Amino acid sequence: MRLATPTGFATEVFLQETPDPSLLPEGPWTLVGDVRLRETWTSAGMPEPAHTLWVSVSEEEKKLRTILPWLEHWARVPLHREATVVALGGGVLSDMAGLASALYLRGVAWQVWPTSLLAMADAALGGKTGVDLAAGKNLVGAFHAPRRLVACTAFLESLPTxxxxxxxxxxxxxxxxxxxxxxxxxxxxxxxxKFAWVERTLAYKAGVVHRDPxxxxxxxxxxxxxxxxxxxxxxxxxxxxxxxxxxxxxxxxxxxxxxxxxxxxxxxxxxxxxxxxxxxxxxxxxxxxxxxxxxxxxxxxxxxxxxxxxxxxxxxxxxxxxxxxxxxxxxxxxxxxxxxxxxxxxxxxxxxxx
Ligand SMILES: NC(=O)c1ccc[n+]([C@@H]2O[C@H](COP(=O)([O-])OP(=O)(O)OC[C@H]3O[C@@H](n4cnc5c(N)ncnc54)[C@H](O)[C@@H]3O)[C@@H](O)[C@H]2O)c1
Structure with a gap:
């Protein structure tokens, strides 16, 4: 289901029960995903494009040094400037993948498929991306809105209480x-x-972010x-x-x-x-x-x-x-x-x- 968002809003928002491959980018794309979700993703019949990065995720590793090898990897492939990065994971992964997408070739398109409730309700929407510094959290980042957000309830089944x-x-x-x-x-x-709560929250946040990006x-x-x-x-x-x-x-x-x-x-x-x-x-x-x-x-x-x-x-x-x-x-x-x-x-x- 596509959520109604303000006209001209940068991100298309979809709420689904299960992941749907037809919502993936139409052109060339690559995936950077939390390795904890690999089994869930592939067993749902979702594709793993060539050069996919499955990474382990923790707040301690939400650092510039973590995303540098991703950028080097994309440059070696090489990932074209018309390609889209698909980020699959919680807020730590989406903040880092969003920032990497903002930095690579001065900005490539990205989609976010949030897998934690916090990322679905908040982190994945609004275009804030970033990493932590020793002095504090999220002190380095960029505003780079994803083209599409796809939140699937099925992902929440494995999320720890x-x-x-x-x-x-x-x-x-x-x-x-x-x-x-x-x-x-x-x-x-x-x-x-209830997923209706997530829907209501995303609709509210989309309005606010649109008026005051x-x-x-x-x-x-x-x-x-x-x-x-x-x-x-x-x-x-x-x-x-x-x-x-x-x-x-x-x-x-x-x-x-x-x-x-x-x-x-x-x-x-x-x-x-x-x-x-x-x-x-x-x-x-x-x-x-x-x-x-x-x-x-x-x-x-x-x-x-x-x-x-x-x-x-x-x-x-x-x-x-x-x-x-x-x-x-x-x-x-x-x-x-x-x-x-x-x-x-x-x-x-x-x-x-x-
Ligand atoms: N950009 C923003 O606007 C914004 C807003 C709020 C928070 N954040 C950031 O979000 C981060 C927190 O995000 P989070 O709470 O999602 O943490 P997280 O990304 O660390 O995910 C929580 C844990 O759950 C695991 N996980 C995620 N989805 C899973 C699933 N479906 N099944 C099993 N395990 C799963 C992860 O591997 C991790 O261990 C913080 O770094 C915070 O700064 C960003």
Whole structure:
């Protein structure tokens, strides 16, 4: 099924039960895929073109040094500038394959076939590609939109439960950005992930990305939960997965909204969030470990004349509102201290009830 996207949107989006070879590029193409998916791909009757790269994938290897041999390989083949790269895998693979496609011959076309829920719901759409540096995640990259995105439910059958849960948080994030509380509450309940949720999330993200491809305004809303989330993710030494950290950041940002004077979220909703997040409590770093990371946030802005560790640094925050769309504010990173403490308390409360 082809998802309706805004006129002129750079990426055609397809949602399928099973992979369909007719959605592969018509002209010359090559494949770079997560080796974990090889069996699934070939046993579904999907082709393995000559010069396919099956690679092992991990966040630790999301580096420029990993994609250089791919570029050398394509140059040796040689892969023509009219060829399309097909990326098959989770967000790590698609971020790297997208960047390699942006770099090779100054940019060749690519398709993305996301295989994790997080990649289907978020990473594969929007044209952001990148790799990590020692100083932080996704610090090198390019905007390079895939021509086509094909998300197939069949891929999710082999996805480990922890990664399914991880992706669920990007779906909950979308509901909270829009103030769709009934939808958010539905996704916080136990039960399988519904593909209709992915469809709704992709449709929303396509609209936002189309209106603001370079993240100059509205697209920043997609960072809901990411400010505290990124700090917690890094402070956990990446023991927390990206989506898990976003989930914790979502609860934190609901608490922050109240802290800065917006209407408080109902306790039942906060408890539902905390209940799902409680198993992550041991990975939540203490405040002193988070503050320096918040000060170094990619979106932190230093106020002229203020020292780095003074409250002269401002940080861009997205604040959710119960039943209303989220809003954007610039705040001092220190405002997170109290929500961080309440987050820990709520998680402990829910963990003790379990
Ligand atoms: N570009 C963007 O806009 C954007 C947005 C959000 C996140 N990201 C990036 O996405 C990455 C996280 O993506 P992720 O959560 O998909 O992680 P991932 O790509 O590491 O995949 C998670 C794990 O599941 C495995 N896997 C993937 N699909 C599988 C399947 N169908 N069956 C069995 N195993 C499978 C992978 O090999 C890996 O071990 C991060 O690097 C993050 O920075 C990018």
């Amino acid at each position: 922890r990664h399914l849960e991880n992706g669920r948080w990007e779906l909950v994030k979308t509901a909270l950005i829009q103030g769709e509380m009934a939808w958010a509450a539905e996704m916080l309940q136990d039960g399988p992930v 370079r993240e100059a305004g509205e697209r920043r809303l997609l960072n809901l939960g990411h400010t505290l989330g990124h700090a917690l993710e890094a402070a956990s030494g990446y023991g927390l997965l990206h989506g898990e950290a976003v989930g914790l950041g979502l609860l934190g940002t609901c608490l922050l909204a109240e802290e800065v004077g917006l209407k408080a979220f109902p306790p039942a909703f906060l408890e539902a969030l905390a209940r799902r997040l409680a198993p992550l409590a041991p990975l939540v770093a203490p405040w002193p470990a988070c503050l320096p990371l918040l000060l170094r946030d990619k979106k932190a802005k230093h106020v002229p004349g203020a020292a780095e560790d003074e409250p002269g640094t401002e940080i861009h925050c997205i604040l959710p509102r119960f039943g209303e769309p989220a809003i954007q504010r610039t705040l001092a990173p220190q405002v997170w201290e109290s929500p961080h403490a309440r987050l820990i308390d709520l998680l402990a409360q829910e963990a003790s009830r379990a």
